[in-house]
Amino acid sequence: QAVVTQEPSLTVSPGGTVTLTCASSTGAVTSGSYPNWFQQKPGQAPRALIYSTNNKHSWTPARFSGSLLGGKAALTLSGVQSEDEADYYCLLFYSGRWVFGGGTKLTVL
Amino acid sequence: EVQLVESGGGLVQPGGSLRLSCAASGFTVSNSFMSWVRQAPGRGLEWVSIFYSDGNIYYADSVKGLFTISRDNSRNTLYLQMNSLRTEDTAVYYCARGKFGSPFDQWGQGTLVTVSS
Numbered sequence: 001q002a003v004v005t006q007e008p009s010l011t012v013s014p015g016g017t018v019t020l021t022c023a024s025s026t027g028a029v030t031s032g033s034y035p036n037w038f039q040q041k042p043g044q045a046p047r048a049l050i051y052s053t054n055n056k057h058s059w060t061p062a063r064f065s066g067s068l069l070g071g072k073a074a075l076t077l078s079g080v081q082s083e084d085e086a087d088y089y090c091l092l093f094y095s096g097r098w099v100f101g102g103g104t105k106l107t108v109l
Numbered sequence: 110e111v112q113l114v115e116s117g118g119g120l121v122q123p124g125g126s127l128r129l130s131c132a133a134s135g136f137t138v139s140n141s142f143m144s145w146v147r148q149a150p151g152r153g154l155e156w157v158s159i160f161y162s163d164g165n166i167y168y169a170d171s172v173k174g175l176f177t178i179s180r181d182n183s184r185n186t187l188y189l190q191m192n193s194l195r196t197e198d199t200a201v202y203y204c205a206r207g208k209f210g211s212p213f214d215q216w217g218q219g220t221l222v223t224v225s226s
Contacts, residue, residue, distance in 0.1 A: 001170045034210050051211030089154050096167040103153040
């Protein structure tokens with residue numbers, strides 16, 4: 001089974017910009033990996049943010065954006081707010097199966 | 110309004126079995142991608158299984174041959190039959206619903222499964 005790797009933790013200042021990445025053990029992440037991104041706050045169920053690389057759900061704040069960057073999937077937060085402090089997970093598709101990354105703990109400080 | 114309500118979690122001994130249910134409302138289970146995702150205490154998310162709208166089913170290697178996903182269209186409910194449970198199966202189990210390219214749009218609140226003697 002493939003392994004999906006994310007930064008374990010990142011810190012960003014309020015109002016700043018931060019990029020989280022998502023790499024696959026099988027090679028470059030492409031649009032065919034249908035990268036998804038999720039946010040999870042303590043004690044809550046995950047919430048979907050981005051699907052199929054760069055598509056936002058109706059509830060996704062405009063400051064969140066998805067892309068492909070150097071063979072990885074990327075989630076960029078611009079104009080970070082304190083409420084963005086959370087765990088972020090990416091998800092990739094592998095021939096019918098899905099694999100989550102280990103998650104990135106984002107601290108806003 | 111889309112709602113997913115999981116039930117069936119609880120305490121079970123190693124080697125035991127449990128069946129989780131996910132009652133759906135506001136949409137039709139058979140027309141959606143329906144999945145189970147779990148999260149062990151203090152750990153990350155782990156995809157468990159998916160029931161595609163075309164009837165195809167897939168499992169994570171960690172549960173293949175032990176867990177079975179199914180759906181009851183008449184009850185609009187998704188199930189997860191878990192057999193030969195191990196302590197490492199202890200987790201909150203979430204039910205999720207989605208579509209092509211976006212398999213986990215909406216999530217339930219989860220049900221806790223504890224495998225312990």
